[in-house]
Amino acid sequence: MSEETMTISLTVNGEAVTRTVPVRQHLVDFIRTELGFTGSHLGCEHGICGACSVRVDGDVVRGCLTLAVQCDGAEIVTIEGVSESGEIADLQEKFVDRNAMQCGFCTPGMLLTAAELLSQKQEMSREEIREFMSGNYCRCTGYHAIVDAIESINNTRLKG
């Protein structure tokens, strides 16, 4: 079978892009190899680890379980986008303060998932934070420091 391609137009981190892509290419390969945004990481490539988390039309999704062609017309935001906008600058700073990362491979996915948690503007116990973050693997920290950082910023913002 020959490689079928399709031309798609979408917005990535605020910029309009049009590309012709293989229909079987998933979103994270597209973002990394076609557009050069390498902050979205590819871990397990079957939806378990969460390292590839990206935002599609406002919702965090698994980038490896979404085809690029399905995102024709969509608005994509990656870790580069939220870093640029400053939306979670406080959380990123807190990750550093609390040592909520070591190798950093899971961090972009953790931050984007945590950004969705923060956007709910709800009080959350540590247990609830762990449940919300349960789709993102970290193999270094043991999660404690990650929960610390998210809990701290969620509480600070709610007081804010």
Added chain:
Amino acid sequence: MKAPKFRYVRAESVAEALKLLDEYSEDGRILAGGQSLMPTLNMRLSQPEILIDINRLDDLKGISLDGDTVRIGALTRHVEVMKSDIVREHLPLIAEAIPHVAHVAVRNRGTFGGSVALADPAAEMPACVLALGGTLVLESVDGKREVAADDYFKGLYETERRDNELLIEVRIPSQKKDRVSVFLELARRHGDFAIAGIAAYGSVSGTTVNDMRLVYFGSEDKPTVGANAIAALNGKTWSDETRDAVTAALESDLDPMANLHGSAAMKMHLQKVLTGRALDAAIERAGGAQ
């Protein structure tokens, strides 16, 4: 790994999707949320000739109340089910189960209909639909037909759905106010595939149990009604003696599949434990004595 080559069509109407399904039959796959299909493609466990993407078919989205029936469009995403006031009020069993469906990023994308249609043995929604006596509406180029959940689940990923049929919606009777429901599951990590699970729905008066339906998932090849356990339970007062009789009867209902999560014996044990916990909770929720 990377997905194998396939053709891709974004269906613009239900009619177009049905026509393609009819044409390609078993060589075509419906791409709904993709949260189960995409992993099998990336791992090259399946190699369809064509993916028929139904994500833009707005006719298949949404939750509505139609008399005493809740209608859930097949393309309704788990997150929408989770946030639905209709589901919270009329289908508390599903409201209790939905947080157990995978993780936030998967719920944002995965669909209710996809989960029910695929019938993964560890999935929560097929068990709930079966426990609540739901009906699946399937459509092909030949027309629509309704299949009771009781008749839909046949075996490991085997269902009553024909290769040229698309699940359109699921109709679930509103839970009756004088009944209780309980959903419990055990998984290694919150949101992971269930090792054992139970969906229970029925009536409890004081500590007497009636018309209770027990559906088991996670351990079997398909969501399974615990017919013998139910027979040992209904009409009885919930007591240590009843618990022993029900869990003993359960052994003839279930035939757990051993896998990395545990042996058949361990899963049988866990389903018995969950049965006891579910009935304890049902009695408590109905206001009866502990």
